Amino acid sequence: MATPVPQLDLTVTMADVEAAARRIEGAVVRTPTLHSRILSERTGANVWLKLENLQDTGAYKERGALNKLLLLPPELRARGVIAASAGNHSQALAWHASRLGVPATIVMPASTPAIKVSQTESHGAEVILHGDRFDDAHAEALRLSGERGLSFVHPFDDLEVIAGQGTVALELLADEPEVDTLIVPIGGGGLISGMGVVVKALKPGLELIGVQAELYPGMYARFSRQALPCAGDTLAEGIAVKAPGILTAGLVNRLVDDILLVSERQIEIAVSLLIEAEKIVAEGAGAAGLAALLASPERFAGRTVGLVVTGGNIDTHLLANVLLRNLARSGRMARLHISLQDRPGALAGVVQLFETHLVNIVEINHQRVFTSLPAKDAAIEVVCEARDAAQLERLTAALQANDYLTEPRPIE
DSSP states (O other): OOOOOOOOSSSSSEEEHHHHHHHHTTTTOOOOOEEEHHHHHHSSEEEEEEGGGGTTTTTTTHHHHHHHHHSSOHHHHHHEEEEESSHHHHHHHHHHHHHHHHOOOEEETSSSSSSHHHHHHTOOEEEESSSSHHHHHHHHHHHHHHHHEEEEEEEOHHHHHHHHHHHHHHHHHHTTOOOOOEEOOOSHHHHHHHHHHHHHHOOSEEEEEEEEEEEOOOHHHHHHTTTOOOSSSSSSSGGSSSSHHHHHHHHHHOOOOEEEEEEEHHHHHHHHHHHHHOOOOOGGGGGGHHHHHHHHHHTTTOOOOEEEBOOOOOHHHHHHHHHHHHHTTTTSEEEEEEEEESSSHHHHHHHHHHHTTTOOEEEEEEEEESSSSSTTTEEEEEEESSSSSSHHHHHHHHHHHTEEEEEEEEOO
């Protein structure tokens, strides 16, 4: 008679999440859940923000990484852990491994920005750069795991990691039990899986909505049974996962009510609005929940909505670019192409009109050679900033009334 094969428990329970909460208490930040009056007025929903960007490493990933580390047997901790990541998971694992005296190795693609490499190394991890893509780094991490006897810590497709991420929902619902809708970013699905376990146990009538970037709809495609491409340079790189996990896909299918897709423009607007309205810095993935709310306000009108700001690790140059692009889209910044006679005082006349209408000149470029205008004319390109679109429209009208041909160039 054949020996029966033991059945593995491939799920996460409420007891697992509660145990994880006790295990990590005091070692991760119990982040606040704050009401946003401005976002509530803007969207017609009652909006609450769970600020995971305030974790020590700037993202919720610490919860799952720490829970996994604490559950490793002493002999495996002594050998060390390894992961493949170029983002928040690598920093979270490196930080808590360092705190616990566990050797950590992180494999990153060779194209990883130097700042992310140095931040991970600053937490005491050994960083190995390998391959051009994440898949290359992941394969190398698995190889090294076997070669060196290191415990591989998956960023999302791991039951103990998922249980740790679920503690976000425990805190959010404790702080604001009236929440009836949660909008949660999805990459590989670890966060929404863990949160879903808590939601169905504590408040089964609550609607759990996932959100993904349009360029990387991996979980959405599986959820809706469609074949969709996953590629492109998204602002929400934290959820740019081509293939969801096996464990998380099953949990999402069972626990999540719907998944929405958001465009790059919607993500940019959400990042900008969080800074303007609440002075909160969020990375693209961290703003994805708000992007979904802004894209479909009629769907969530009148509801009490919880949004998880999953992280705030965004490159400062990229953030500046996003903010400037949003100024242009809102009509507060424009690039004007102006033609004028190439004679003394002509430029001063144009500048005087900007001063009269209190529009600030940010940048000006005077062009005489590379233009199709007549030889006696010149072209100038002016980047300018105003209070609002109406102020810029009045300036443009004045320029045209004074025979300066203008061509506004907003960002689409």
